[in-house]
Amino acid sequence: MRRPLHPAVRVALGVLGPLLLLAAWQAYVRLADVDPILLPAPTDVAASLVDDRSLLWDAFVVTGQEVLLGLATALVLGAGLAILMHLSAIVRAMLGPLVIGIQAVPIPVLAPVLVFWLGFGVGPKIVIVAIICFFPVVINTLDALDRVDPDLGRLLQTMGASRRQRLRWVELPAALPAALSGAKVAVAIAGIAAVFAEYAGAEQGSEGLGLLINSARFSLATDRAFAAVFILAVFAVLTTGALALAQRLLAPWAHRRPGAPR
Numbered sequence: 001m002r003r004p005l006h007p008a009v010r011v012a013l014g015v016l017g018p019l020l021l022l023a024a025w026q027a028y029v030r031l032a033d034v035d036p037i038l039l040p041a042p043t044d045v046a047a048s049l050v051d052d053r054s055l056l057w058d059a060f061v062v063t064g065q066e067v068l069l070g071l072a073t074a075l076v077l078g079a080g081l082a083i084l085m086h087l088s089a090i091v092r093a094m095l096g097p098l099v100i101g102i103q104a105v106p107i108p109v110l111a112p113v114l115v116f117w118l119g120f121g122v123g124p125k126i127v128i129v130a131i132i133c134f135f136p137v138v139i140n141t142l143d144a145l146d147r148v149d150p151d152l153g154r155l156l157q158t159m160g161a162s163r164r165q166r167l168r169w170v171e172l173p174a175a176l177p178a179a180l181s182g183a184k185v186a187v188a189i190a191g192i193a194a195v196f197a198e199y200a201g202a203e204q205g206s207e208g209l210g211l212l213i214n215s216a217r218f219s220l221a222t223d224r225a226f227a228a229v230f231i232l233a234v235f236a237v238l239t240t241g242a243l244a245l246a247q248r249l250l251a252p253w254a255h256r257r258p259g260a261p262r
Helices: 005-031 042-052 053-087 089-102 107-118 123-146 150-158 164-200 209-218 222-250
Strands: none
Touching: 005 222, 042 053, 042 222, 053 089, 053 123, 053 164, 053 209, 089 123, 107 123, 107 164, 107 209, 123 164, 150 164, 164 209, 164 222, 209 222
């Protein structure tokens, strides 16, 4: 069995990996004399993070709102639909292909329709983030519910438990860790979804990291574009860490090793 790392060692290794990557990146750019317009050095990106901090922060507030609201919408609706599909074979047969098919719709095709319905505000962008994050939440939650030991449910049934009680006391707690894992997968793509949404629903006066990246590329301010990407990456790491903490707090039984004290 793999021995777990001490938390301090795990954190140190988590920091060391990115530092080694940044060092290799810096060395490559300097030694190969790469044009900073093509690939800026990490030091140039760091300078942009300081010099353009006000602009980056304002854009991040907009994109962060889109990500968090879209992710929350995907979690609530995705988990709810997964439960309905688990409880009803009819709902699963009707909506299963639709859930999969929606993921195949290109965002540039869907965005104009959403803009027509919801306008050029933050609404269409939240919907696009929710749609992209919806699939991993539904699939992970549904698979987790389907994998619950049926003997546990039958045991409660012999004790007079109703279908709702079996769902509440057996199936949902057992499925919670996997459902939160689906949420962590969704977090990893939520930032990308928000950038796509900002590209698709762009209009004069719009804000957000996606539009900042786009304008920085056209103005050849590549260091600013990389700074915005760095902020998105850090935000994804922090949000994933928050979900991992929530997973440990809400489902501590999923992290106990065999033989460990309760």
